[in-house]
Amino acid sequence: MVIIRRMRVASVAGLLIVNSFLLSACSTVPVTGRQQLSLISSAEMLSMGNQQYDEFLKDNAVVPAGDSRTVMVKNVGRRIQSAVEQYFRQNNLALSGYGWEFNLIDNKEANAWCMPGGRVAVYTGILLITNNEIGLAVVMGHEIAHAVAEHGDERMSQGLLAQLGGAALSQALSQKPQETQQLWMTVFGVGVTYGALLPFSRVQEREADHLGLIFMAMAGYDPNEALRFWQRMAQQSNRSAPPEFMSTHPSDESRIAGIREYLPEALRYYKKPS
Numbered sequence: 379m380v381i382i383r384r385m386r387v388a389s390v391a392g393l394l395i396v397n398s399f400l401l402s403a404c405s406t407v408p409v410t411g412r413q414q415l416s417l418i419s420s421a422e423m424l425s426m427g428n429q430q431y432d433e434f435l436k437d438n439a440v441v442p443a444g445d446s447r448t449v450m451v452k453n454v455g456r457r458i459q460s461a462v463e464q465y466f467r468q469n470n471l472a473l474s475g476y477g478w479e480f481n482l483i484d485n486k487e488a489n490a491w492c493m494p495g496g497r498v499a500v501y502t503g504i505l506l507i508t509n510n511e512i513g514l515a516v517v518m519g520h521e522i523a524h525a526v527a528e529h530g531d532e533r534m535s536q537g538l539l540a541q542l543g544g545a546a547l548s549q550a551l552s553q554k555p556q557e558t559q560q561l562w563m564t565v566f567g568v569g570v571t572y573g574a575l576l577p578f579s580r581v582q583e584r585e586a587d588h589l590g591l592i593f594m595a596m597a598g599y600d601p602n603e604a605l606r607f608w609q610r611m612a613q614q615s616n617r618s619a620p621p622e623f624m625s626t627h628p629s630d631e632s633r634i635a636g637i638r639e640y641l642p643e644a645l646r647y648y649k650k651p652s
């Protein structure tokens with residue numbers, strides 16, 4: 379009995395320490411106002427994002443600039459970039475240290491992601507599901523929304539806490555460089571070769587869907603296409619080997635319902651291109 383009581387006291391004390399540690403390590407999601415865990419500074423996130431992106435480009439086949447699909451990826455990317463910048467300006471939010479870049483990667487996996495700092499990779503495999511420029515705007519709007527809502531920071535912080543005992547990023551990098559790099563790749567959905575995939579949390583997915591719809595609408599793309607895109611994605615999940623993007627972004631009834639809920643708001647931002 380005494381032992382149990384002591385253990386409870388000890389665990390309560392432990393919780394208090396963890397809680398005060400977490401409270402001091404929180405930031406606010408720029409748009410939704412949700413509090414999120416943040417153990418890593420923006421500067422560190424940007425610097426690691428740039429380094430990982432440069433290495434990724436060196437190790438992977440980038441589709442040349444003259445290819446019509448590359449032209450489309452860069453065009454959609456730039457339009458969404460302007461929408462994001464406009465949205466942040468209008469809402470008095472800061473978006474500092476961004477060095478936008480949009481590349482198409484010759485890879486049959488259906489995948490896409492965005493590093494902190496706005497550097498995006500779209501794999502040729504996902505173009506078979508996006509079908510057209512508006513479908514691509516759904517994916518790029520969604521991935522860029524994850525980045526500007528700093529979901530990577532949140533996920534990386536959770537990962538450092540769970541897997542590396544809450545080590546600071548610099549410390550984790552110097553002590554366990556390989557594990558830390560693998561954690562980073564998993565967090566950003568870059569590849570399955572490093573082990574277990576980590577699906578984005580439901581809360582993060584809802585935020586990225588919500589913001590992504592607004593950004594694509596502001597960029598002049600009809601947000602209704604998002605319903606069709608995620609329905610196509612859901613159909614892919616019945617296959618024996620669902621696409622990588624599907625594994626990190628499950629498309630189910632709750633996602634589709636969320637998109638229906640956000641569409642009226644997004645449509646208010648939508649100006650049909652004349």
Ligand SMILES: [Zn+2]
Pocket residue numbers: 520524578582583586626627
């Ligand atoms: Zn997502």
